[in-house]
Amino acid sequence: MKELEACPACSAIFTARKALVASGVGVNQNAFAARMQVxxxxxxxxxxxxxxxxxxxxxxxxxxxxxxxxVVACVVLAKVLPG
Ligand SMILES: [Zn+2]
Known part of the structure; x- marks a missing residue:
């Protein structure tokens, strides 16, 4: 699966993953606020x-x-938790 991104400034098409310059994930732990800058x-x-x-x-x-x-964490939790 290729993530092709179109530049809003010059309409160039390129692979987003290779042009990745910053990720908000490491800074902001809120997954829904994760932003990828290219x-x-x-x-x-x-x-x-x-x-x-x-x-x-x-x-x-x-x-x-x-x-x-x-998955492993779920299995371990299922065994540890009483039930
Ligand atoms: Zn451009």
């Missing part, structure tokens, strides 16, 4: 990407480990 390779215009979402900064392999970790 820089246009043509005109250097920096804007918030629309195609990159939460976890968009992770590689597919990295995301797999995150999901796997969450």
């Amino acid at each position: 820089r246009c390779p043509e005109c250097r215009h920096v804007f918030t990407a629309r195609t990159l979402h939460l976890f968009g900064f992770l590689s597919p392999n990295g995301l797999r480990w995150v999901v796997l970790g969450l």
Whole structure:
């Protein structure tokens, strides 16, 4: 899956992931406020990407480990919690 982003300044099409310059995830822990900033390779215009979402900064392999970790955490919690 490629996240193609169109520059609002010069209409250049480029891959958002490669142009990623900043992620709001590390600074703002509110996932819903996560914003991905990309820089246009043509005109250097920096804007918030629309195609990159939460976890968009992770590689597919990295995301797999995150999901796997969450599943393991759920299983452990299910065994630890009384019920
Ligand atoms: Zn541009």
